[in-house]
Amino acid sequence: MSRNIHDRPHTGEQALRWAVCFLEQKGFEIEQAKHEARLLLAKAWQKEIIQVLLDLKSELNRETWEKFAHFIKERGSFAPLHYLLEEKEFMSLPFKVSPSVLIPRWDTEILVEEAIKLMQERENPKILDLGTGSGVIALSIAYYLPQAEVVATDISAEALKVAQENAKNLGVSERVSFLQGSLYTPLAKAQVSKFDLIASNPPYLSPEEMAALPPDVKKEPAIALAGGKDGLQFYREIALQAKKYLAPDGHVLVEIGYQQAMAVIGILQKWGLIPLRILRDLEGRDRVVAY
Numbered sequence: 351m352s353r354n355i356h357d358r359p360h361t362g363e364q365a366l367r368w369a370v371c372f373l374e375q376k377g378f379e380i381e382q383a384k385h386e387a388r389l390l391l392a393k394a395w396q397k398e399i400i401q402v403l404l405d406l407k408s409e410l411n412r413e414t415w416e417k418f419a420h421f422i423k424e425r426g427s428f429a430p431l432h433y434l435l436e437e438k439e440f441m442s443l444p445f446k447v448s449p450s451v452l453i454p455r456w457d458t459e460i461l462v463e464e465a466i467k468l469m470q471e472r473e474n475p476k477i478l479d480l481g482t483g484s485g486v487i488a489l490s491i492a493y494y495l496p497q498a499e500v501v502a503t504d505i506s507a508e509a510l511k512v513a514q515e516n517a518k519n520l521g522v523s524e525r526v527s528f529l530q531g532s533l534y535t536p537l538a539k540a541q542v543s544k545f546d547l548i549a550s551n552p553p554y555l556s557p558e559e560m561a562a563l564p565p566d567v568k569k570e571p572a573i574a575l576a577g578g579k580d581g582l583q584f585y586r587e588i589a590l591q592a593k594k595y596l597a598p599d600g601h602v603l604v605e606i607g608y609q610q611a612m613a614v615i616g617i618l619q620k621w622g623l624i625p626l627r628i629l630r631d632l633e634g635r636d637r638v639v640a641y
């Protein structure tokens with residue numbers, strides 16, 4: 351029988367046992383439930399995971415227990431794990447996340463690694479990140495390329511606040527400017543007008559894909575996921591003005607849905623971006639189109 355959630359006292363171990371049982375009843379796989387319960391206990395207890403495991407026999411105070419029970423109940427109702435943890439690692443760097451931004455995905459590291467490869471020999475590369483969200487693309491490029499100057503745009507003021515905080519935490523604020531507006535729109539206010547690299551992970555889901563999202567992904571901002579009637583709307587807008595903002599030997603990197611490579615290549619070619627390459631993710635699926 352599962353322990354009544356309001357019973358006290360609880361050791362860390364008892365709390366974890368209750369949590370795993372609760373999450374399993376909500377349909378989580380046991381390994382997933384264990385893993386997430388540990389992370390959430392560490393967050394509630396304000397300890398590193400390793401310390402949680404060493405302290406499992408210690409009692410949780412009321413505040414910690416209530417916080418943990420709240421996290422587990424939220425997770426059981428499919429609040430995204432990383433919104434509860436308020437953090438997601440990307441390119442081995444810690445990024446703050448909130449419900450105003452898309453939670454960064456590992457897939458996007460493919461794009462960032464390629465960006466670093468393409469830009470590392472340039473003296474003072476100017477980089478543009480369209481739809482920066484939490485800032486993962488713009489900021490990890492700025493972090494790993496100390497000579498880079500980055501402009502990041504986003505339509506959401508709330509998202510830009512998160513990105514700005516991430517810039518501060520990573521110590522790259524001085525080399526990254528944030529501008530509010532859709533895609534290229536706010537660039538009239540930027541000091542840079544030609545870029546060595548335009549990067550974007552735009553919203554790219556079709557209405558059918560939006561309707562079929564798992565319940566936790568449905569809690570991420572629709573504005574960061576929905577790519578118009580056919581999922582391709584933002585690639586059209588990005589392609590249309592890419593040449594205007596690109597330095598003569600500049601590059602474009604866009605993340606894509608794994609079935610969109612041919613369609614996106616067609617769109618970029620139409621606006622003079624030729625030749626193009628496709629980069630695959632670790633599972634072998636098309637993930638980035640590169641010019």
Ligand code: GLN
Pocket residue numbers: 451452453454455458481482483484485486487550551552553573574575
């Ligand atoms: N650029 C951010 C990321 O890659 C946000 C992307 C988005 O909101 N579509 O995570």
